[in-house]
Amino acid sequence: MTIFTYCKSPMESTWTPKLLLKLTFFIFISVFILLQLFPISYLHRAPSLWPPSKFSLFTAPISLFPKEALPTKSGYLTVNSTTGSSIFYTYYEAQSLTFPDLSQTPLIIWLQGGPGCSSLFGNFMEIGPWYVNLNHHHRDLDNQPFVLEPNPGSWNRIFGLLFLDNPIGSGFSIASSSEEIPRDQFSVAKHLYIAITKFIELDPILFSSRPLYIAGESYAGKYVPAIGYYILKKNEESNHLVNLAGVAIGNGLIDPETQVGTHADNAYFSGLINEKQRREMEMYQNEAIRLARLKRWRDATDARYRVVDMLIDMTGLATLFDYSKKAPYHKTQWVTDFLHDERVKRIMSVEEPAVFRNCSHVVQVALYDDNMKSVKYMVELLVKRSKVLLYQGQFDLWDGVFSTAAWVKTLQWEEIQRFLAAGRRVWRGRGDELAGYVQKWKSLSNVVVSRAGHLVPADQPLNSQAMIEGWILETGLFSDDEQLF
Ligand SMILES: *[C@@H]1O[C@H](CO)[C@@H](O)[C@H](O)[C@H]1NC(C)=O
Numbered sequence: 001m002t003i004f005t006y007c008k009s010p011m012e013s014t015w016t017p018k019l020l021l022k023l024t025f026f027i028f029i030s031v032f033i034l035l036q037l038f039p040i041s042y043l044h045r046a047p048s049l050w051p052p053s054k055f056s057l058f059t060a061p062i063s064l065f066p067k068e069a070l071p072t073k074s075g076y077l078t079v080n081s082t083t084g085s086s087i088f089y090t091y092y093e094a095q096s097l098t099f100p101d102l103s104q105t106p107l108i109i110w111l112q113g114g115p116g117c118s119s120l121f122g123n124f125m126e127i128g129p130w131y132v133n134l135n136h137h138h139r140d141l142d143n144q145p146f147v148l149e150p151n152p153g154s155w156n157r158i159f160g161l162l163f164l165d166n167p168i169g170s171g172f173s174i175a176s177s178s179e180e181i182p183r184d185q186f187s188v189a190k191h192l193y194i195a196i197t198k199f200i201e202l203d204p205i206l207f208s209s210r211p212l213y214i215a216g217e218s219y220a221g222k223y224v225p226a227i228g229y230y231i232l233k234k235n236e237e238s239n240h241l242v243n244l245a246g247v248a249i250g251n252g253l254i255d256p257e258t259q260v261g262t263h264a265d266n267a268y269f270s271g272l273i274n275e276k277q278r279r280e281m282e283m284y285q286n287e288a289i290r291l292a293r294l295k296r297w298r299d300a301t302d303a304r305y306r307v308v309d310m311l312i313d314m315t316g317l318a319t320l321f322d323y324s325k326k327a328p329y330h331k332t333q334w335v336t337d338f339l340h341d342e343r344v345k346r347i348m349s350v351e352e353p354a355v356f357r358n359c360s361h362v363v364q365v366a367l368y369d370d371n372m373k374s375v376k377y378m379v380e381l382l383v384k385r386s387k388v389l390l391y392q393g394q395f396d397l398w399d400g401v402f403s404t405a406a407w408v409k410t411l412q413w414e415e416i417q418r419f420l421a422a423g424r425r426v427w428r429g430r431g432d433e434l435a436g437y438v439q440k441w442k443s444l445s446n447v448v449v450s451r452a453g454h455l456v457p458a459d460q461p462l463n464s465q466a467m468i469e470g471w472i473l474e475t476g477l478f479s480d481d482e483q484l485f
């Protein structure tokens with residue numbers, strides 16, 4: 001606007017000091033606006049990334065699966081050579097090099113929850129470099145309902161990123177029989193360990209010394225500690241080390257007995273139920289806790305789901321995953337339909353006749369008894385020997401902020417009192433907008449992500465990226481001096 005009034009001004013040929021002042025002001029404003037559009041962090045941390053080198057921002061991808069969107073590698077990692085059961089993976093190398101070389105660039109492994117949901121949800125609607133969108137704009141692709149679009153919040157901006165369809169039977173992974181599907185976290189970890197070591201063996205020079213971070217959300221609150229603990233134990237007994245550097249868990253189910261006891265209070269203090277409903281819900285919660293203590297696992301799981309059903313009924317919410325949403329996360333359906341497309345399957349090296357199981361019922365049944373079992377003791381070892389990030393979307397009613405705080409304060413860890421006393425810092429994101437809160441003491445960090453539900457990266461892609469990068473690189477609110485309070 002400024003430039004038009006300036007050009008039309010009758011004074012336009014006279015360079016008065018006042019005009020020069022205006023011009024300087026205009027340049028300042030323009031630079032400011034440009035910096036908003038192209039944030040400074042992109043400019044100096046990864047100059048090759050903005051604009052993204054592999055595609056133009058303003059032209060549409062020309063095929064269903066543009067070449068640039070292909071995983072660096074994808075395929076199968078056999079976890080049982082007798083039966084042929086194998087874990088499907090997709091791997092995306094870091095988009096830009098910020099470490100001396102790729103063999104030192106951290107690698108993140110992502111595990112989806114469920115139990116039984118495919119990690120390709122993480123790939124194509126949360127943290128992967130491309131996500132599935134409806135084909136609204138691309139007339140040249142009229143007969144295609146979906147397109148892939150670049151994800152500015154991808155977690156492989158500066159790290160390698162590996163998605164594993166876990167356990168076998170989920171996503172495109174192959175379970176030769178339903179009996180072979182893991183029924184407990186030890187078996188889950190055993191398969192994951194084989195898959196991870198096989199992945200590293202695909203290119204030991206490139207992968208074996210990279211710091212490894214394992215991340216996941218929801219039911220992966222079980223898997224992530226399980227594989228982390230398993231790696232630590234394996235590292236004790238062999239010299240074939242897996243370079244575990246840390247674990248990150250978003251809205252996780254870790255210590256169900258404690259967490260199931262938080263729903264009534266959480267809903268009550270969020271204004272979603274009244275006092276009478278709160279007492280009724282507490283009765284059901286206590287029953288789930290009682291059954292878990294008796295190790296009647298199946299009954300305890302039933303009881304837990306009764307609490308959840310009650311919460312759905314009483315609150316009338318569209319989804320417990322985010323009390324601010326008017327509809328459930330609908331992109332899971334897009335990803336599902338996209339991955340059912342035979343062409344997509346071929347491109348991604350999916351073995352025939354594997355069909356895509358977005359959330360496998362068979363896996364859910366296999367892990368039914370596991371549901372209420374705690375993995376807190378595994379987190380206790382991990383927090384001593386590596387580093388742990390817990391993050392929660394603020395609006396989640398399943399495994400949210402309060403649910404996490406309840407078990408964290410019971411951690412058997414010599415530093416827990418210091419962690420609980422540590423300051424909770426306000427985290428500001430781009431444009432100084434509130435992004436959440438960070439609390440950190442030594443190896444334990446907890447992050448609350450503002451305006452996000454159960455699937456944090458789907459709701460806050462850029463902030464989730466800033467969080468994982470800050471935590472891994474130990475910068476900003478995660479740097480050591482921030483521990484002083
Ligand atoms: C592989 O499958 C066989 C047959 O089901 C089983 O006995 C064996 O324990 C399995 N191995 C692993 C590593 O799961």
Ligand SMILES: *[C@@H]1O[C@H](CO)[C@@H](O)[C@H](O)[C@H]1NC(C)=O
Nearest residue numbers: 331332333334336337358359
């Ligand atoms: C999985 O796919 C089935 C069949 O398309 C669908 O009914 C279900 O809603 C999908 N689940 C999720 C989580 O999207």
